[in-house]
Amino acid sequence: MTMKVLVPVKRVVDYNVKVRVAADGSGVETQGVKMSMNPFDEIAVEEAVRLREKGAAKEVVVVTVGAQVAQDVLRTAMAMGADRAILVRTDDTLEPRAVANVLKAIATREEAGLICMGKQAIDDDMNATGQILAAKLGWPQGTFASAVTIADGRIEVSREIDGGTEVVSLTLPAVVTADLRLNEPRYASLPNIMKARKKPLETVEIDSLGVDTASRLTVVSVAEPLERKEGVKVNSAAELVEKLKTEAKVI
Amino acid sequence: MTALVLVEVENGAVRQASRSAVAAASRFGAVDAIVFGAGAEAAAALPGVTRLLSVPGLVNDLAEPAADLLAARAKDYSHIVAAASATGKNILPRLAGLLDVQPIPDVVEIKDADTFVRPIYAGNALATVRSADSIKVLTVRGSNFDPVAAEGGSATVETIEAPASGKSVFVKVELSASDRPELESARVVISGGKGLKDAANFKLLEPIANKLNAAIGASRAAVDSGFAPNEMQVGQTGKIVAPELYIAVGLSGAIQHLAGMKDSRVIVAINTDPEAPIFKVADYGIVGDLFEVLPTLEKAL
Numbered sequence: 001m002t003m004k005v006l007v008p009v010k011r012v013v014d015y016n017v018k019v020r021v022a023a024d025g026s027g028v029e030t031q032g033v034k035m036s037m038n039p040f041d042e043i044a045v046e047e048a049v050r051l052r053e054k055g056a057a058k059e060v061v062v063v064t065v066g067a068q069v070a071q072d073v074l075r076t077a078m079a080m081g082a083d084r085a086i087l088v089r090t091d092d093t094l095e096p097r098a099v100a101n102v103l104k105a106i107a108t109r110e111e112a113g114l115i116c117m118g119k120q121a122i123d124d125d126m127n128a129t130g131q132i133l134a135a136k137l138g139w140p141q142g143t144f145a146s147a148v149t150i151a152d153g154r155i156e157v158s159r160e161i162d163g164g165t166e167v168v169s170l171t172l173p174a175v176v177t178a179d180l181r182l183n184e185p186r187y188a189s190l191p192n193i194m195k196a197r198k199k200p201l202e203t204v205e206i207d208s209l210g211v212d213t214a215s216r217l218t219v220v221s222v223a224e225p226l227e228r229k230e231g232v233k234v235n236s237a238a239e240l241v242e243k244l245k246t247e248a249k250v251i
Numbered sequence: 252m253t254a255l256v257l258v259e260v261e262n263g264a265v266r267q268a269s270r271s272a273v274a275a276a277s278r279f280g281a282v283d284a285i286v287f288g289a290g291a292e293a294a295a296a297l298p299g300v301t302r303l304l305s306v307p308g309l310v311n312d313l314a315e316p317a318a319d320l321l322a323a324r325a326k327d328y329s330h331i332v333a334a335a336s337a338t339g340k341n342i343l344p345r346l347a348g349l350l351d352v353q354p355i356p357d358v359v360e361i362k363d364a365d366t367f368v369r370p371i372y373a374g375n376a377l378a379t380v381r382s383a384d385s386i387k388v389l390t391v392r393g394s395n396f397d398p399v400a401a402e403g404g405s406a407t408v409e410t411i412e413a414p415a416s417g418k419s420v421f422v423k424v425e426l427s428a429s430d431r432p433e434l435e436s437a438r439v440v441i442s443g444g445k446g447l448k449d450a451a452n453f454k455l456l457e458p459i460a461n462k463l464n465a466a467i468g469a470s471r472a473a474v475d476s477g478f479a480p481n482e483m484q485v486g487q488t489g490k491i492v493a494p495e496l497y498i499a500v501g502l503s504g505a506i507q508h509l510a511g512m513k514d515s516r517v518i519v520a521i522n523t524d525p526e527a528p529i530f531k532v533a534d535y536g537i538v539g540d541l542f543e544v545l546p547t548l549e550k551a552l
């Protein structure tokens with residue numbers, strides 16, 4: 001197999017952090033907050049590395065669109081087994097449409113045979129970049145993947161849907177977006193973290209790609225959701241049922 | 252302004268989330284609807300729908316032909332709307348890609364024709380965003396818009412040929428058979444977590460669900476451990492529910508789980524750990540062993 005797998009990864013606020021809305025309502029506090037690779041992207045990296053280990057792919061290339069510091073998630077991905085990395089450098093925050101334009105340029109330059117990415121970034125929760133990218137490339141898409149198999153120039157994708165699981169078969173090249181149960185990502189071992197430091201990391205200035213990265217959405221404000229008040233503790237199931245009937249009037 | 256709503260029909264009935272999408276879309280002006288596969292009759296009966304585009308040949312909601320077809324029709328519309336369901340989230344962002352617009356997912360409030368509120372960071376913040384695109388492509392959360400009735404309308408029906416699917420082929424689908432109400436539209440939801448310990452114990456939720464006509468949900472940990480199938484997962488990356496009553500059994504209430512249920516009207520938590528974060532959002536809490544509480548609860552109902 002000569003197929004190259006491209007894995008876009010995003011640096012996001014760690015999933016354990018409960019974010020706070022900035023006092024001026026312009027966004028959320030990210031100063032001094034722990035950042036990590038988007039968990040769905042770890043799953044995508046793991047899947048790509050497994051495809052290479054199984055011989056279904058030749059090379060795993062990770063790419064991120066972000067500031068210089070976003071390099072750390074590329075190093076993590078290489079410690080997990082990706083072969084090389086591309087940082088498309090920008091200090092702006094891009095929307096999925098713009099990210100897709102950048103990724104399309106990189107996928108075309110790299111002649112990627114498969115793009116394996118997260119279904120959703122846990123900061124903006126858009127769940128959109130993969131689908132937009134697939135449309136722009138004119139490739140088929142296998143979203144919310146819980147299993148993939150490659151055979152005879154096609155990829156079969158099991159997808160988590162509202163009522164159960166669906167299987168689709170796509171021609172390659174294709175875009176696959178990873179759901180939680182696609183795999184359990186490995187931890188990077190210390191020797192692999194050391195090795196990853198020597199793997200190639202190329203920096204591309206975003207302007208050199210000549211793609212449209214304008215935003216179509218303006219953030220008017222960001223607000224805290226209404227907090228729920230902590231309720232009361234009851235001592236027995238009987239008391240609970242009583243309260244649900246007479247106080248909450250819900251049953 | 253006219254909006255086009257992608258309507259999902261299941262077993263001959265329009266899904267509640269799609270009826271909510273029709274209600275949301277009517278805020279923009281006139282509403283047309285489009286339905287893929289069977290179900291034109293049910294969709295044409297939705298109140299407020301003027302015209303129905305029926306594509307009987309496009310079965311199984313394959314995103315590629317569906318998005319192609321929507322893109323070909325898009326210029327007639329100011330807004331293209333779907334429920335924030337697996338189908339809506341698969342097809343609409345692809346359509347947005349074809350139209351080169353930025354989609355607006357998971358809308359919970361419509362401020363005006365261009366301005367929308369959507370949750371970010373697992374619902375820990377609400378962003379109000381204004382779109383500069385000429386065609387707005389959005390998915391809406393069913394729980395935030397009261398659905399239109401299932402009947403009462405009489406849309407004119409235009410039947411459309413399905414485009415060739417080409418690069419994608421449907422292989423099969425495995426749907427879980429269940430007589431229970433749908434998670435997203437149930438009045439009562441009872442969810443179990445890792446605290447239930449195994450798949451056999453998970454069934455302890457059933458008698459209570461039967462008594463309350465409730466849907467059954469699960470935490471990610473319960474799904475990952477094989478206690479429940481994936482379509483039962485409630486949370487940031489599972490289903491978003493806002494029932495009248497949500498009963499959380501043996502689940503801790505991680506941020507990602509709360510994202511899927513904290514808009515429920517009344518929340519009940521049963522957990523041995525008084526410090527479990529689920530109690531922070533619960534109206535009524537029982538600190539206790541679920542294996543003792545569940546049987547007594549069943550009897551008390």
Ligand SMILES: Cc1cc2nc3c(=O)[nH]c(=O)nc-3n(C[C@@H](O)[C@H](O)[C@H](O)COP(=O)(O)OP(=O)(O)OC[C@H]3O[C@@H](n4cnc5c(N)ncnc54)[C@H](O)[C@@H]3O)c2cc1C
Nearest residue numbers: 008027065093095117118120121124125126127128129215
């Ligand atoms: C408070 C707030 C204010 C904002 N303000 C602005 C603003 O003023 N202007 C603006 O343009 N945007 C703004 N944004 C949006 C920006 O932060 C989001 O990154 C953007 O909308 C992308 O959404 P997503 O990452 O949720 O995409 P998703 O579609 O959920 O991402 C899916 C997948 O796409 C891939 N991916 C996504 N982004 C990248 C990336 N950068 N590099 C590599 N792969 C990637 C990953 O594989 C990821 O798993 C704002 C967001 C917030 C929360």
Ligand SMILES: Cc1cc2nc3c(=O)[nH]c(=O)nc-3n(C[C@H](O)[C@H](O)[C@H](O)COP(=O)(O)OP(=O)(O)OC[C@H]3O[C@@H](n4cnc5c(N)ncnc54)[C@H](O)[C@@H]3O)c2cc1C
Nearest residue numbers: 444445446470471472486487488489501502503508523541
């Ligand atoms: C990217 C990402 C996305 C995620 N998306 C989701 C999502 O959509 N939905 C989701 O739910 N999670 C999601 N998670 C996982 C989430 O972070 C938690 O790990 C998960 O919700 C924990 O499940 P749990 O509460 O069942 O398990 P635990 O946290 O292990 O809690 C079990 C609880 O059971 C209680 N318990 C134990 N024994 C008993 C007993 N005998 N009687 C009563 N109580 C008992 C314990 O006190 C404990 O509070 C996501 C995580 C990530 C990283």
